[in-house]
Amino acid sequence: MRIPKHVSWLATGVIGLVAALLIGQTSTRAAVTSNDKSTDKLGNATCLSCHEDKKLEMVGPSGKLRPLRTIEGDKFAKGVHSDMRCVACHQDITDATAPHKSGAAVQKVDCVRCHENLWEAVKKEGLTKEKERLGLVVLNIEAYKESLHARPNRDDKTHANATCDDCHDTHYFNVPPKGTTKRTEWHLTIPNVCGAKCHSDELDEYSSSIHGKEVMEKHNLKAAVCTDCHTAHAIVNTSLNSFKLQNTQQCGNCHKENLASYGDTYHGQVNKLGYSYTAKCYDCHGSHGILAVKDPKSKVSPKNRLKTCKQCHNGKKGLKEATPGFVTFSPHANAHDFVRYPQMWITSRFMLALLAGVFIYFWLHSGLWHYREYMDRKEGKTRPHIRTEELLLGENKQVRRFGPIWRLAHLIFALSVMMLVLTGMAVFYSDSFWAPVIMKALGGPKIAGLIHRISATIMLGIFFIHLIYMSVHLIRNRKTFRWFGPDSLMPRWQDFKDAAAMFKWFFGKGPRPTFDRWTYWEKFDYWAVFWGMGIIGGSGLMLAFPNVTASILPGWIFNVATLVHGEEAFLAAVFLFTVHFFNNHFRPDKFPPPDVVMFTGTVPLEEFKREHSEQYKRLVETGQLEKYLVDAPSRSMTLGSKILGLALLAIGLILLGLVMVGFVGRLSG
Structure with a gap:
């Protein structure tokens, strides 16, 4: 029987539509199982058959039920680890039929060792230039290993203060390209990443600060987030001198003019010499709760400034107690700004004129003097020496x-x-x-x-x-x-x-x-x-x-x-x-x-x-x-x-x- 041509075209269209729908439904699964073979019982497809978008529970080491980790396949497919097999990280899972033994503790994934091993392999193959990003990861790892986060937790010595997954969520982690909307969204999440699990008090304080409002309300990428001050991986105890000295420079990355003017004060000069006992940015402005200078609650508002100065100048640290005149000291005075600092501008110009006048005159005087004496001596025009014997005064006088x-x-x-x-x-x-x-x-x-x-x-x-x-x-x-x-x-x-x-x-x-x-x-x-x-x-x-x-x-x-x-x-x-x-x-x-x-x-x-x-x-x-x-x-x-x-x-x-x-x-x- 001959099928009419228009029916044939219609059938073809229906088949294509069905195929497209099927492909759409399975595209996510295909992305996360691209490395799986149909016969691989430990492939990602096997894992996702339980862990993708399901809420399952199992008996934990304590005998109580614990929830399984749920993985969103579409997010995993966009992460940096999407081409890897689950068991490449979860190496304790070796049995596809019974992957999680009842009551067995879940082995922690060692991100550090994995990346270091990968880097060693890359170096052996001579591919370090092609894998620069992995090299950066290894540098971050080295910084992390020396950081406060890598130290054992006070309450549970078997766990670190913070692991890679606490900050990065390794199943979905990806750093979007600079200049993209995704990059902006990722950057703006940093305060919540740090504060949600661990530093909730600091997050509350930061949220009401000038930095926090700029980031969390106005989505201003130029405002400081946690990593701008503490760094991302080389986090150290804030009581260390190294942090105190580094923190001043971190503030200066954004506030360049203020850092320069601070460096002209005794506080800043001692800081640049490598000593942290003089006042630094956070001593005056605060740390997580920094407020605008015009805010009446700010530590450096005119109303509170004397109290802030007395944190150090209190008569207890070898410094006499601050008096009211301290309030009008300008820690960020700029001698080039006549409008705001006329006294500094006038003094600076006077000193510049004095320096120029003295050095121009006397260096010219010295240069010409040297030239004339040299030429006179060369030409034998030096003045005749006195004949002391004619004075009858003795030759040794x-x-x-x-x-x-x-x-x-x-x-x-x-x-x-x-x-x-x-x-x-x-x-x-x-x-x-x-x-x-x-x-x-x-x-x-x-x-x-x-x-x-x-x-x-x-x-x-x-x-x-x-x-x-x-x-x-x-x-x-x-x-x-x-x-x-x-x-x-x-x-x-x-x-x-x-x-x-x-x-x-x-x-x-x-x-x-x-x-x-x-x-x-x-x-x-x-x-x-x-x-x-x-x-x-x-x-x-x-x-x-x-x-x-x-x-x-x-x-x-x-x-x-x-x-x-x-x-x-x-x-x-x-x-x-x-x-x-x-x-x-x-x-x-x-x-x-x-x-x-x-x-x-x-x-x-x-x-x-x-x-x-x-x-x-x-x-x-x-x-x-x-x-x-x-x-x-x-x-x-x-x-x-x-x-x-x-x-x-x-x-x-x-x-x-x-x-x-x-x-x-x-x-x-």
């Missing part, structure tokens, strides 16, 4: 410039300054590679701080003793002392003339000028100490006694004091170890270093006439030269002075190198 008290004061002052530079610049440039090494060698920031304050006390002591001595001297000689005479260190018009004459000589436009007892650069060195004591000493005292400062002045003064203390110290250190060293030790007429006049107190008569011609002439004319003549220091005194001078020069140049490394590193960073 020198001129006394400094008495023993001033030499001792200079030495102590120099040593204290160098110690201040070492201990202070290690904090100021705490992000330099050398700073943590120095700090560790000194015994840590607390001991370094003690050394710094002792050195500062010594330096200030020398300074004030000098002031007292000079005051007494001026009072006693008030009738005869000439304030602007040649023996006075007061700046006078002649100093400006001498400076102009020096520049004419530098450029070959005039003769080399002659000087009296004090040159203009020596006077600058002298008065620079007064400026430094006022700026560095004053700001240092404010920072050393914050409770007193904050009871008198507003808190923003700490921001200004920190800025000027560091910048002025940088100026002083670099000036001393470049300009001052050059003027007194490294210019061609002084070479080879060191000049030992500040250790012996005397200078050869020949050099005295060359360097202080006007004073020499004046002393000769008044017949007072012999009053200043003394025997040359002994050979041992001279040798000891040179050794001491070279040692101090070496220390100064090393400190200069460290400071410049820190400066360049900060500029490039």
